[in-house]
Amino acid sequence: MVFSSLTFLFAFLPITLIIYYLVPKKAKNVVILVSGLVFYAWGEPVYVLVMILSTFIDYTAGRIIDKYDDRPKIRTLCLLVSLIMNLGLLGTFKYLGFIIESLNAWFGLAIPNPNLPLPIGISFFTFQSMSYTIDLYRRQIKVQKNAASFMAFVTLFPQIVAGPIVRYEDIQNEIDERTITEKMVGDGISRFIVGLGKKVLIANNIGLLWTEIKALEYGSLSAVTAWMGILAFTFQIYFDFSGYSDMAIGLGKMMGFNFPENFNYPYMSHSVSEFWRRWHITLGDWFKSYIYFPLGGSRKGLPRTIINLLIVWTITGIWHGASWNFMLWGAYFGILIVIERLFLGKVLEKIPAFFSWLYTFVMVVFGWVLFDAVAPGTVDFGGVFSQVWTYISAMFGGNGVFLDNAATNYIVNYGLIFAICIFGSSDVLKTLTGYIRKKAPVWAQYGFPVVDTVVMLASVAYLSTSNYNPFLYFNF
Amino acid sequence: MKFRMTPAKLMIALFTIVTLAIPITTAVLPKQERSENENRTLEKFPDIVNHTKMDKAQNFSEVMDAIKWDYITVRDKDSWMDDFETYFSDHLAGREDWVRVRNEMEKLVGKKEINGVYTLNDQMIQVFKEYDADMVQKSLDAMNAFAEKHPDMQVSLMLAPTAQELFSSEIPTYAGYLSEKSFIDECYKKMSGMTTIDCLSFLSGHKNDYVFYRTDHHWTSLGAYYAYCAAAKTLGYSSYGLDSFNIETASSSFRGTLYSKTLDNSITPDSIDYYMLASGEPTVKMTVSDGRSETVYDSLYVRSYLDVKDKYSSFTGSNSPVVTIETDVNNGKNLLLIKDSYAHSLVPFLSKHYSKITMVDMRYINTDLNNLIDLSEYQQAMFMFNVVSFSSDVNIRKIALTK
Numbered sequence: 001m002v003f004s005s006l007t008f009l010f011a012f013l014p015i016t017l018i019i020y021y022l023v024p025k026k027a028k029n030v031v032i033l034v035s036g037l038v039f040y041a042w043g044e045p046v047y048v049l050v051m052i053l054s055t056f057i058d059y060t061a062g063r064i065i066d067k068y069d070d071r072p073k074i075r076t077l078c079l080l081v082s083l084i085m086n087l088g089l090l091g092t093f094k095y096l097g098f099i100i101e102s103l104n105a106w107f108g109l110a111i112p113n114p115n116l117p118l119p120i121g122i123s124f125f126t127f128q129s130m131s132y133t134i135d136l137y138r139r140q141i142k143v144q145k146n147a148a149s150f151m152a153f154v155t156l157f158p159q160i161v162a163g164p165i166v167r168y169e170d171i172q173n174e175i176d177e178r179t180i181t182e183k184m185v186g187d188g189i190s191r192f193i194v195g196l197g198k199k200v201l202i203a204n205n206i207g208l209l210w211t212e213i214k215a216l217e218y219g220s221l222s223a224v225t226a227w228m229g230i231l232a233f234t235f236q237i238y239f240d241f242s243g244y245s246d247m248a249i250g251l252g253k254m255m256g257f258n259f260p261e262n263f264n265y266p267y268m269s270h271s272v273s274e275f276w277r278r279w280h281i282t283l284g285d286w287f288k289s290y291i292y293f294p295l296g297g298s299r300k301g302l303p304r305t306i307i308n309l310l311i312v313w314t315i316t317g318i319w320h321g322a323s324w325n326f327m328l329w330g331a332y333f334g335i336l337i338v339i340e341r342l343f344l345g346k347v348l349e350k351i352p353a354f355f356s357w358l359y360t361f362v363m364v365v366f367g368w369v370l371f372d373a374v375a376p377g378t379v380d381f382g383g384v385f386s387q388v389w390t391y392i393s394a395m396f397g398g399n400g401v402f403l404d405n406a407a408t409n410y411i412v413n414y415g416l417i418f419a420i421c422i423f424g425s426s427d428v429l430k431t432l433t434g435y436i437r438k439k440a441p442v443w444a445q446y447g448f449p450v451v452d453t454v455v456m457l458a459s460v461a462y463l464s465t466s467n468y469n470p471f472l473y474f475n476f
Numbered sequence: 477m478k479f480r481m482t483p484a485k486l487m488i489a490l491f492t493i494v495t496l497a498i499p500i501t502t503a504v505l506p507k508q509e510r511s512e513n514e515n516r517t518l519e520k521f522p523d524i525v526n527h528t529k530m531d532k533a534q535n536f537s538e539v540m541d542a543i544k545w546d547y548i549t550v551r552d553k554d555s556w557m558d559d560f561e562t563y564f565s566d567h568l569a570g571r572e573d574w575v576r577v578r579n580e581m582e583k584l585v586g587k588k589e590i591n592g593v594y595t596l597n598d599q600m601i602q603v604f605k606e607y608d609a610d611m612v613q614k615s616l617d618a619m620n621a622f623a624e625k626h627p628d629m630q631v632s633l634m635l636a637p638t639a640q641e642l643f644s645s646e647i648p649t650y651a652g653y654l655s656e657k658s659f660i661d662e663c664y665k666k667m668s669g670m671t672t673i674d675c676l677s678f679l680s681g682h683k684n685d686y687v688f689y690r691t692d693h694h695w696t697s698l699g700a701y702y703a704y705c706a707a708a709k710t711l712g713y714s715s716y717g718l719d720s721f722n723i724e725t726a727s728s729s730f731r732g733t734l735y736s737k738t739l740d741n742s743i744t745p746d747s748i749d750y751y752m753l754a755s756g757e758p759t760v761k762m763t764v765s766d767g768r769s770e771t772v773y774d775s776l777y778v779r780s781y782l783d784v785k786d787k788y789s790s791f792t793g794s795n796s797p798v799v800t801i802e803t804d805v806n807n808g809k810n811l812l813l814i815k816d817s818y819a820h821s822l823v824p825f826l827s828k829h830y831s832k833i834t835m836v837d838m839r840y841i842n843t844d845l846n847n848l849i850d851l852s853e854y855q856q857a858m859f860m861f862n863v864v865s866f867s868s869d870v871n872i873r874k875i876a877l878t879k
Contacts, residue, residue, distance in 0.1 A: 006564045007557070010499040042557050186484025189491045205585075408650035416586045449487035456494055461577040464568045 001042040002161070003192075003247045004199050004463060012039065016157075020255060021180075029152040029175070032255070036155025040120070047119035050089060051154065057085050058129040059150045065136050066143035075137060082133040086126040093118055098322035101379045121161040123319060125154055127286055131167035134290055141169050149175050158251035162244045164262040165282040171257055178256035186449075188253030193452045193459075195246025198424070200459040203240035206232045206421055209414050214373065218390040222401035226394040228410050228418075234368050235421035238267065241280070260285075267425045270356040271348045272336040272363055283319070287312050309341070310334040320371070324384045329370040336363060366392065501569035508567070518566040522559035576739050588651065591737040596646055598744055600734035601639045602693040604654050607867035615872040616666050619859055622875050623669035629812075629857050631670035632710060635660045636695065636703060636818050636862040639688035642680060656863045663866075673858075675706040689746040692732020693864070694788055697723075697749045697821050704825035711856065713829050721751040726779070730787040748787050750777055751824060758803040758828060765798045767840070776801065776824050791820035797840035798848055801833045812849075812857040814838060814875065819860045838871040845878040 001008050016035040023031055041048040061078040068074040093116050100113045132153070135141045144150040153175050159166050213221070213229030221229070245262035252259040266279035276284055292312045298305040310331065317330015340348070348356040373391040374384050393399075423429065437444040510517055568574060579590050588594060594601045623631040640647070641656035657676060664672040679687055679695075679702045687699030695703070701718065708715035728747040735743065762773040773793075781790035792799055795817055810832040813819055819835060827833060834849055845851060861869065 001557070005561055006568065007561050010495060010502075010564070014495045014499065182482065182484045182488070186482075186487040189487050193491075405650040405652055409648075409652055412648075412650065413587055413589075420585070445483035446486055449483060449490055452487065453490040453494060456491070458577070458581060460494075460498070461574045461581065464565045464571065465575045465578050 001039050003244070003251075004196060004459075006460075006464060007042070009460070009463075012042075017254065029146075029149050032152040032157070033148055033155055036152070036157045036160060039157040040155065040160055050093075050119055050122075051125060054086060054089060054126065054129055055151050055154045058082050058133055058154075059144070059147055061133050062136050062143050062150070063145070065133065079133055079137045083130060086130045090122060090126050092116065093122055095318075095322045098379070105380055124163050124165055125160060127165050128159075128167065129154055131165075131169070131286065131290070135167070135169055141172055144168070144172075144175070146176075156252075156255075156257070158248040158255070158257075159259060162241070162248070163280075163282060164245050164248060164259055165286050166259050167282075167286070170260050174257050180254075180256040184253050184256065188250045188255075190250070190448065190452050191253060192247050192250030193456045195243040195248075195250060196459045197455040198239045198243030198246060200243075200462050201455070202417070202421060202424060203236050203238075203243060204462065206239070206414065206417050207236040209410060209417075210236055210372075213410075218373075218387065218394055220399055220401075221391075221394040222399065222404040222407050223395060223397040224403045224407035225410065226391060228407065228414070230365055230369055230373065230391070230395070231418070232414070233372050234267075234365050235418070235425065237368065237372075238263075238425055239421070265425065265427050267361060267364070268357070268427065269360050269364075270353060271340055271345060271360055272333060273340050273345065275360055275364055276333065276337070283316070287316055291315060305341070306338050309338050313337065323374075323378070324381050325370050325374040325378070325388070328384065328388075329367055332367055332370055369395075498569060502564070502567060505567075505569050511566075519559065519563040521563055522556050572739055576741070579738055579740065593734050593737045594640070594647060594651070594653075595738065595740065595743070596643055599639065599643060599688070599690050600738065600740070600743060601643055601647070602734055602864060603651075604638065604640050604656055604659075604864050604867070605652065606654070607659070611870060612663065612867055613666075615866065615869060616663060618873040618876040619670070620666075620668050622857075622878060623667075625879065626851070626857070627669070629851075629854060630711070631857045631859075632673055632707075633664070633667055633670055633859045634673040634675055634703065634707060634861075635663060635866060636860070637676045637679065638693060638862055638864050641676065641863075642683045642688065659863055659867065670859075671710050673703075673706050673710045675703040678702040678706040689730070689732055689734075689788075690743050691735035691746050692730065692788060693734055693862075694732070694818060695821065696746075697751050697824075700818075700821040701751065701825060703822055707822075707826070707858070708829070711858075715825075716753065716828065720754055722754050724750040724752055726750050726777070726790065727782045727787050731785070732788060748782065748790060753828065758805050760804075760827060761802045762792065763800045763802075764793050764796050765800070767797050776827060788817070788820070792823055792835070795837050795839070797837055799835040800849075801827055801830075801835075803827055803831060803833075805829065805831050807831055809856070810834070810854045812836070812851070812854040813860060814857065814872075815860040816862060816865045816869075818862045818865075822860065838874050839869075841871075842874060843877060845875075851878075 001012060003009075012035075016031070020028060020031045020035075037048055037052075040051060061082040064078045065075045097113050097115060100111045103109055104111055104113075132141070132144075132150075136143060144153070153166075153168060153171065154160075156166070210229055210232040213225060213232070216225075218226075242263040249259045249261070260282050262281050264278040264281065266275050269275040269278055292308055295308045295311065296304055297308060300308075313330045313334025314327060315330065316333070317326045317328065320326040320329070348359065369391050370388055374387045378384050378387065390398075433444070433448070508518060565571075582590055589603060592603055592605075594603050619631075619633060623629075637656045637660065640653060644653070644655070647653060660676060664674075679699060682698070682702060685698060686696055687702060688695050705715045726748045728745065730746040730748050732746060760774065760776055762776055764771045764773070771793075776792055778790050778793045781787055781793070786794065792801075801823065805828065807830070809830050811826065811830045811834070813823070813826075813833055813835045815835055815837065816839075823833060823835065832853070834854070836845060836848070841848070859872075861872070866872070
């Protein structure tokens with residue numbers, strides 16, 4: 001199920017919340033567990049078994065690791081079982097097809113591709129489960145002995161499909177003992193509606209433009225069209241993904257959880273390194289904790305640091321999808337971050353803020369070309385490269401046209417939406433609402449809930465009438 | 477304890493009202509089976525059982541088949557959950573008002589075209605954006621072949637422009653809409669063995685005379701009148717002047733197909749006008765055949781349609797495979813009209829000049845026309861389509877089946 005559907009908003013959510021608030025404290029985790037399974041099974045009836053299996057193994061591994069605290073070999077074995085199982089699931093469902101296709105292409109083989117459909121959210125729930133066994137192995141957290149509570153952690157529906165990647169450490173106290181205050185619920189609702197509006201009103205609309213431009217022949221795009229297309233995607237992915245995180249965080253609050261933040265105005269960054277501290281924060285933290293630091297981080301000298309960075313960023317790229325362009329996208333950021341670490345970072349600090357922002361934004365936008373200007377199903381490296389190359393050269397006027405009728409038409413039809421996107425992805429709105437809260441606190445306190453309600457109704461108007469509701473993060 | 481309204485309580489109250497009121501009203505309100513505006517049957521409540529391959533499996537091998545990876549997680553079709561979502565949105569309380577809200581917001585952010593409809597001040601326009609040249613060529617070839625096979629018949633072609641061409645000067649060029657005039661010229665150039673009727677030049681001077689409905693994609697009776705003048709000139713008879721007609725406004729609350737796409741109530745509803753000869757209408761017998769049964773009318777106007785949404789169908793009834801109109805004009809001239817619905821409001825004018833007019837609609841005919849009518853009766857045949865429907869029609873080529 002996705003949050004931006006009538007079924008979720010007007011059937012699943014009210015029913016779940018009513019039951020959740022009515023049952024006694026002890027039974028709340030059972031409500032989370034059952035509702036999570038229903039949420040997941042809605043559309044993935046069979047793969048829910050995959051998740052139950054994964055949860056069962058991690059729970060058992062955790063219990064054993066805890067029980068044999070003084071038997072290092074047993075502990076290591078349990079950790080390995082958990083890692084192999086989680087990574088094995090990820091590998092089988094997400095990467096097997098890509099690996100087979102690549103082997104076939106390179107060596108002229110004909111290994112049949114099983115074409116397994118990707119279980120929703122598998123990249124998220126395997127990472128969350130692994131954080132539990134790894135942290136337990138490192139003795140950073142306490143074991144969860146209650147199977148229902150552990151399962152509730154994995155199946156907690158707000159974050160099951162698209163994050164944020166909530167590590168067990170983040171909610172280990174709340175999973176057993178949490179208080180739900182009136183303010184938390186109110187704030188949660190407000191946060192949820194903000195996310196819904198970002199997704200339905202902004203991301204879906206600007207996404208229409210990218211869908212349209214992406215379908216055109218790259219070799220004949222005017223420069224302005226090419227820029228508008230990739231900028232449309234730049235905003236679409238931000239509002240889609242951060243909107244989804246906002247909804248998850250809001251729903252979490254409504255249920256008494258404080259999830260970690262996932263976005264912090266990434267498009268206002270002044271270096272690529274900073275961008276990655278503000279974009280999909282929980283993923284960056286995960287890779288830092290479980291890959292970068294174990295590899296030695298930056299403590300083993302410069303050459304090793306550079307290698308570590310490149311490894312982490314390439315893996316980050318692949319995490320986003322089993323295809324060459326995601327790997328390239330990851331490596332691209334790895335290289336930029338290495339360059340910034342070597343010398344560019346210092347330069348960026350010295351030049352006027354506008355230029356360091358512009359550099360960062362443009363680099364990120366080129367990154368999105370690698371990420372999404374490639375037709376899905378392009379398996380060969382050459383195909384990926386030529387599409388990306390054609391698109392980028394179109395951005396530089398390589399097709400000999402700077403502005404054409406189509407581009408003018410896009411500007412007229414989407415100009416205002418772009419303005420809203422720029423406004424919405426900066427912290428201007430935050431400053432503005434902060435100002436209003438200070439100057440007219442009573443008006444703000446009672447006025448904002450009304451504004452939120454209007455946003456919700458507007459979102460329903462779009463949801464109920466447009467078939468255009470693709471969900472970008474299903475496949476990651 | 478005294479109740480105090482806090483901001484959090486207000487937020488919770490508003491959210492609760494919205495999330496409960498919408499599903500409850502939706503559940504309680506009576507369900508409609510059809511959407512008139514969308515012209516389709518709405519989704520029925522999905523069957524709880526029998527929705528996946530697994531549920532439908534009757535024996536062991538079908539169960540094994542259903543277990544195959546390809547079939548277990550069919551996300552987009554056939555699943556009960558997706559049908560439920562469609563059902564919910566089809567029957568959502570106040571559904572059309574939600575669409576209106578959405579369209580108003582679209583206009584607010586600067587979108588000029590909604591659901592393929594471009595709105596000028598008080599005029600909706602169905603846009604002509606693209607067409608498949610191969611498909612058009614096939615239609616043209618089929619018509620040329622028909623003319624070649626029937627050398628004794630005077631064959632003609634009339635391609636009618638739509639509102640977009642008349643209002644093209646008011647639509648910015650960057651909108652990227654195609655020129656209907658060039659399209660018609662291109663097509664006419666490729667015709668052989670037939671005359672082509674230039675109704676655009678007869679219409680173009682009358683842009684502001686209400687020749688196209690504001691809320692429907694058809695031309696008005698007045699628009700059809702100018703096309704009739706163009707046809708008369710080519711087909712060799714003199715047309716009646718406008719002043720020979722008494723105009724009866726049969727309805728002034730017509731909201732047509734373009735309205736259905738935008739649901740924009742701010743556009744003035746249209747009127748349906750019948751042009752009656754002041755000197756007396758010819759007596760007619762109209763036989764509508766849907767292939768199985770025949771219905772006979774003594775008028776070209778089926779007034780029962782004036783009471784329903786689809787008021788344009790009061791002109792000779794809705795689209796039917798074969799409609800035969802016999803008049804007391806008694807000049808022995810018979811016309812075969814191979815057409816789309818634009819012809820329906822044109823026929824009342826043409827009927828003044830023929831003993832018999834037979835309209836055939838190739839969308840409903842899959843056979844040699846000789847099986848349905850006696851082609852030798854007709855001295856004239858006219859192909860009559862509007863540009864937008866012609867450019868996307870895959871049925872006209874079936875005329876090639878006719879020997």
